[in-house]
Amino acid sequence: MDAEILLFIEYLAVERKYSTHTVTAYHKDLQQFQQYLAEHYNSIPVSEITHQQIRSWLAQLLADGVKATSVNRKISTLKSFFKHLKRVGRVLGNPMGKVQAPKKPKQLPVFVEKTKIAALTDTIMPEEGDNYISTRNRLVIELLYGTGMRLSELIHLKEEDIDFYNGTLKVLGKRNKERIIPITKPLLKLIKDYCFLKLENDEKNLYLLSNKGKKMYPKLVYNIVKGNLSLVTTLKKRSPHVLRHSFATHLLENGADLNAIKELLGHANLAATQVYTHNTIERLKDVHKKSHPKS
Numbered sequence: 214m215d216a217e218i219l220l221f222i223e224y225l226a227v228e229r230k231y232s233t234h235t236v237t238a239y240h241k242d243l244q245q246f247q248q249y250l251a252e253h254y255n256s257i258p259v260s261e262i263t264h265q266q267i268r269s270w271l272a273q274l275l276a277d278g279v280k281a282t283s284v285n286r287k288i289s290t291l292k293s294f295f296k297h298l299k300r301v302g303r304v305l306g307n308p309m310g311k312v313q314a315p316k317k318p319k320q321l322p323v324f325v326e327k328t329k330i331a332a333l334t335d336t337i338m339p340e341e342g343d344n345y346i347s348t349r350n351r352l353v354i355e356l357l358y359g360t361g362m363r364l365s366e367l368i369h370l371k372e373e374d375i376d377f378y379n380g381t382l383k384v385l386g387k388r389n390k391e392r393i394i395p396i397t398k399p400l401l402k403l404i405k406d407y408c409f410l411k412l413e414n415d416e417k418n419l420y421l422l423s424n425k426g427k428k429m430y431p432k433l434v435y436n437i438v439k440g441n442l443s444l445v446t447t448l449k450k451r452s453p454h455v456l457r458h459s460f461a462t463h464l465l466e467n468g469a470d471l472n473a474i475k476e477l478l479g480h481a482n483l484a485a486t487q488v489y490t491h492n493t494i495e496r497l498k499d500v501h502k503k504s505h506p507k508s
Contacts (some may be wrong), residue, residue: 214250214259218243221297230389232365242290246270260304264311267291271312281315288314322458322488327466329445330358330459336444345410346424350437352407353421357438357453360384360394361460361478364453368429372418375404386479394477461489 222240225231231239249270250256257266274284291309298304325333333354356367366384374383380401382394396404411422421429434453442451457478464474475486 214247214256217259217298217303218247218294220301220303221294224297232387234365238286239290239293242287243294246287246291249273259298262308264308267308267312271315275315285314288312322462323448323450323455324459324462325442325446325448325455327463330463333441333445336441348403348407348410349421350441352403353434353437354441354456355400355403356421357456358460359396359400361457362394363387363457363479364431364434367421367434367453368419368431370420372420375420377401377405384479387481390479392476392479458489461486465489 218240221243222236225239226233226236246267247256250262250266253269254266271284271288274287275281288309291312292307295304295307295309299307334351353367356362356370357364360382362370362382362384363386366386369385370382374385376383380396380398382396384392384394386392411420419428423429423433438453438456439451442448442455448455461474461478464477465471471483471486471490474489475483478486480486
């Protein structure tokens, strides 16, 4: 099965141009499945794998306490894997046709309330003469909340992606899909202020840099966001994605069109964006319950 896995991983990286993070996740899932087959079925050829063996692996994962969301991701990996193997003639049938994904509990996107976002921006606002790090940290927060961009998009933002004249940012999203995001005048001013403090570097015009002038890494962004959000909220989840969720939720609450939010977030379909409507409905229910005389 090693040859088939390597063939598939090469296909994802070279032909589909998936991100390194995504390719690594697929590879890890397949290696775990291969290890299970080796322990329980003596490493049978990939052409002999049946839906029963796949189901037994998934059942084992659930029994071991693996969350349904993680199991569903592994199912998605196997579906793509066998679909590709069938296309290139390595297998005749697809055993995933008889495999169903376990139901996962519906989870609404976690977001920070508007008043706390306002308090956050006041808390991290650098004073006159402040240094590079605090200005960059504030810009990280403001970009994530002000544009709704993803962590990977933030890290790879380049100087030429910023259009000062039109007040927009060009973002390279998933599957190398570009989108244009408008930015507010205060955020544009902060971007300009940061330009004067930016460290010298050789990182191919990357805009946001580490404390040593190198490419920012995900853990650094996580620490910046988590540390600042801890000052204004008690939410357990305090990741960069929470600011993306907050961006979308606040736009929707203020009457933004759902299709427009979809384009700003870079979602492939509207279904991914519609999850934010549930947050709004839940908040309306809460207001109704607290305010209506007969509630």
